[in-house]
Amino acid sequence: MLNFFKKKEIDCQDMKSLTQAFAKQRANQIVSKTVSYDLVLTLKEGSKYEGKVQVTFEVTKLYKKDIYIDYSGDKIVGLKINRHPIKIVEWNGKFLKLKYNYLIDNGVNMVEIQFKNDYSNNGCGLHSYIDPKDQNQYLYSQCEAYYCNMIFPNFDQPDIKARLLLTVTIPKHWKFIANESAKSSIETNEYKKIEFNPTAYISTYLYAFIAGPFYQIDFDLEDNNMNHLNCDIPMSLYCTQSRKQSLQKQKDFIFDVTCNGINFFEKFFQYKYPFTKYDQIFCPEFNSGAMENVGAVTFNDNYLFQEEVDIQKLSSFANTIIHELAHMWFGNLVTMKWWNDLWLNESFADFISHFCLSKINIKKFESIRENIWLQFNFRKSWGYREDQLPTTHPIAGKVPNTDVARTIFDGITYSKGASTIKQLLFVIGEEIFSQSLATYFGKNAFSNATLEDFMQSLSMTYSKVKKMDFDFRSWQKMHIQTAGLNIVEPYFDPETSQTTLTIVQSCALQSHLNLRRHKMKICFFDDNATMHDQTIYVLPQIDTIIKYKYPFRIRAVLLNFEDHAFVKVVLDKESLSFFKKNLHYIHDDLTRTLIWRSIFEMVRDARISSDEYLDIFKKNIVNERTDSIVINQFMYMKAVLFSYTPPQYLVKYSEDMFNFIQEYMRENLYSKNKIIALRQIITSFVKIKDSIDLVESSYLQQIKIQKSHKGLNALAKAGLRTSNVVSLIHSSNFHSREQKRKFYENYLLSNNNIFNQTISQRCLIQDFTLQECQYLWETFIQYPQVKSLKVQEAAMSAFNLQNQYPKFTDEWFNSIEKVFQKQTKEYASLFFDQLFPRDDNISYICDRLRVLLEKVEKNQKQTKQQQEYGFLLIKKLKVAIDDIQRKIKAHNKFIQEEQNKMKPSL
Ligand SMILES: [Zn+2]
Structure with a gap:
């Protein structure tokens, strides 16, 4: 019987991950381009595999220092250093110690490790996937950034480049794709053994192991x-x-x-x-x-x-x-x-x-x-x-x-x-x-x-x-x-014949006050929107004065013309009002794109309201001729409408946009790209029952009369996609669980992609009692890892959309720290994003996030162990708070403008 070595604590700087300092020390112990891994893997159907690796490498003078090899798989079942069998294996589940007294100082060494391992289900290491359609099993590796050591023991750092000599035994009906092509292949009854050509000296994060039919x-x-x-x-x-x-x-x-x-x-x-x-x-x-x-x-x-x-x-x-x-x-x-x-x-x-x-x-x-x-x-x-x-x-x-x-x-x-x-x-x-x-x-x-x-x-x-x-x-x-973004804003007076323009540079963040030198082009527009550009340097200071001389009046200015610099461009009042009216006269696509972008950024910064933006959007998009711009701008518009419009206005504005898009589709029925993009997006704006009914009936009509366009409305003519319609029906509050399930079964292709998984989970979760929701919630917190990370993600996303119990806002705040402490970073991130509280009262959520952030930061300072999880959680909390603050500012701007409209003009 084999003697399995269990993970045992060893002194390796208490490392949970590989540190730069340690990697540097190790790179000095090993002579460059002398490392090779002779790796033999036996991969079978199921959940486990085994292998052995012979690591050959030359060491420098060791000065009685041990060398460590990275392995975070399941078991080590044998270790030999220079042919000496090692009885007491010192391995903490991450690093395996190669004791200096077994190593040959200043010479070539050979270490043989036999190991057993499980396939992973989170997309890192050697991931296993069983296709629900035909039950075929597939394996593929993901080694970047630090996952190659999840697959087999190696020096897993980018600057210890090594040759990989790979031999695999796999089921006969599988293929194996590696970094190199196969050298030979021998078949036995059920299995085949393939030997691959040796690789060049490459980093371990670039190794590939892909298997399956x-x-x-x-x-x-x-x-x-x-x-x-x-x-x-x-x-x-x-x-x-x-x-x-x-x-x-x-x-x-x-x-x-x-x-x-x-x-x-x-x-x-x-x-x-x-x-x-x-x-x-x-x-x-x-x-x-x-x-x-x-x-x-x-x-x-x-x-x-x-x-x-x-x-x-x-x-x-x-x-x-x-x-x-x-x-x-x-x-x-x-x-x-x-x-x-x-x-x-x-x-x-x-x-x-x-x-x-x-x-x-x-x-x-x-x-x-x-x-x-x-x-x-x-x-x-x-x-x-x-x-x-x-x-x-x-x-x-x-x-x-x-x-x-x-x-x-x-x-x-x-x-x-x-x-x-x-x-x-x-x-x-x-x-x-x-x-x-x-x-x-x-x-x-x-x-x-x-x-x-x-x-x-x-x-x-x-x-x-x-x-x-x-x-x-x-x-x-x-x-x-x-770090930190620079903002540039032009100042000029279009009414006078002055010939200087001042570019004011500032910083988006108070915590990063770095003004920079930017090489860029600037563009001047005359009455006919004709463009005149010049190349300039914005200096690393607040004001840069630019001289220009044109025999006509300048009506607008665009900084960072042709998009060579990474700066945020603000439009001055004159230019904004000129572009609003004349955008479609500008013949250059990239220039129009840059202007669209600036207007979008101005809503994010609450310089203009989302209402003003949507007005500019509707007036100008109808004249936009380039498909890519139309597709992108509809995406931006969606972001503006849903993020920067106060929740109480959402139904009205969404419905208004739904009608606008329908009209737009009617006008552009023969523009293939626009129609493909719009039929994807239009269902996002459906908020009332009448519109859902319209989409549903258009879709059914379209299925019935596939060949001819006769008698179809614009929506049906556009050829609505099953996935979008199913998604719409399944997030609606106007359909029963049974109606949804029927719709799902009738129309959704039986593919097991993440979208389908989410939809089928939604069917299941709808009408769950509080008790059932509570049970599901517990499985989210504990994550027994039976399902793959992607399937779990689908369940969370469906839960968050479908559950109607406000209780889970409290639950999220109460459990988030625990999840970050106990679960992997990948899982904790999903938990944070997919289950993030959906509450219209964003100020309330923001206050609670701030309190939580303060608590985590305090905890992090106190104990060393908590630093591990704290780093990522703090980052995510800060991002969420910033996001909500921006929304609040934009909502306030919207409301303020609404109130201004109400005021009687004097
Ligand atoms: Zn890349």
Whole structure:
């Protein structure tokens, strides 16, 4: 019988996660590029697997210090260090001690570890999914940021790059996709054993283990749809059997984008694709959009569209494909040394994907290229929002441990960082940018680099080409190492013929008073809305005076024309009133987008009321001709209406918008993209029974008379989607549980996506007694982990929408700290977001959040143990409070304007 070693406390700095200091010490103990993992995995159907790994590595002089190896799986069943069997294994469930007296000082060592483990169900480590449609089991790994050690024992830090030599035994009907292609395969009765080619030296967070009866499509130049492409890298696409129809429909698009991307990057980076193959695998229950594992990129299978999508969604998918591809160079070939430079990976990939899409042509989808900078600006909302929160941080900040690393995959790292790279490109120019990247990749290939290395490549190339100095260090300090958003506002007098414009720069947050130097263009508009631009520098001070001279009167000004800087642009009164009337005369799409954005930000800042915004929206959207702008602006409008309009006005304003959209659809019935987007959104505005009935009857009518449009109303002609109508019916208070269930069973496809799970849970939860709700609530607090995280998420979301008992507001406040203490961070975050109290009295909720925040902060100061959970909870509380405060301010502005309207004019 095997002797199982139980988790035992050992002294490893009491570490719960990997600290930067410890990682640094370990990287010094191990000689670079000497590590390899000879890993053998036996993966079976069910919930458990086993494996053994032989770790070979050379150590430096140890000075009697032990080495630790990371493993947070279930069991270790055997350990040998340099062939010595170790009887007493010292392992605290996170770190396994390799005692120095068994190690060969200054030489090559070999450690053999046998382990047993469970598959995970939260999307981290080795996730298992059973497709309810056909009962097929699928496995896929997610190792970033610090989850590779959940799968097998290894030195899980980005700067200990290692070769992986993988052998797997899997059921015969499964496929296995790894970082490298297979070298050999032997079949026995039920199983097959596959040996893979060794990988290059890559970081452990980029390892990939994907298994199951996947459906596969190979890239094939003989295929008529692909033979216009030029690419010699072996590529395949994979998805679950139940999603293969979607993949068949989308394969040409995916291969087209990928091939064009590879060709573009090889040229722009002046470095050939660094790995041997490029597979893309679509995975169910995936936590994020995608993950850039070397040669085996995993995607959320929501990207396999089940319904027809608009150009905006398609363009966002293209962007994700290119983003992950860019990582093969930036991140995978050259990797950050530690997580504090995560931005180097993500900001860069986020920017360069848009840049690439602005240069390549995708067959039949040329409009992606035309609109990609609109898309970039749309995505900037994420960065703008987070950089105005009290929780913001510098793009490159401190990341003391892997727990913190998990929390910085955010709008600052991605969206603000990408905008800052765009600013840098504007400052130094495309040619120098490309040259510097070539230097950077050439110098650091298959190694690790830091911000310093990146900046050095830039400044070296810059000084060679430009023969002059640019202070990269001060630029870096200003833009990368300080936090908080800058606001710029123009002051000029359109009535006089004056020729100076003052740009006033300020800071969005009192806690981050950093004024910066921004290179940007500004644009002047004459009476005919014709544009005249000039390039300027906004200085790192309050006032920047700009001189201009035009032989006509200036009617409006737009700062940050062409969107090169990351600043919030306020419109002055004159310009706002000019744009309100003349927006549709402006021929440039990006310029109109920037003006729309400024108006939106002005509502968020309570400079104008949501009522005024909605008026501007309705007057101008009817003249807007570019689909992407229409689609985006309807999204912004939805946010304004539901967040910044006082609750007592919501029914009236929603209904008004419902009627407006119907009319708009009638006018635009033959504009495919607009209709696809609007039929998705329109059901959000249905608030009264008559409208629900109208949507329901239009939908049923549409199903009956599918072929001909005759006799259908605009809604039915638009082709309402089942998912939206079902969702509407299921959140309505006008239907019984039985009516809802019937509707669900009749019309919803039997797919087990998160949407369907939520809907079926809603059916179940409706009309629950207080006692039943209480029972469900207890399971949320305790989370027995029987269901996967995604299924639990669906249950929470359904509960929060369906339960009618105010008691659960108190319950949420009473249990939130406990949940953060006891559960994983991923689960606690879901609990916070999905079950957040839905109470119209937001001031009351805000007061309670403040009291809670104070309490948690006080507790956190008192004991060390609570710091672990406190960090994330405090962050989430601060964000929620800020969000509500903004809403309260906007609601007050609305009410104040209403009162002003009531006053008799004198
Ligand atoms: Zn990325």
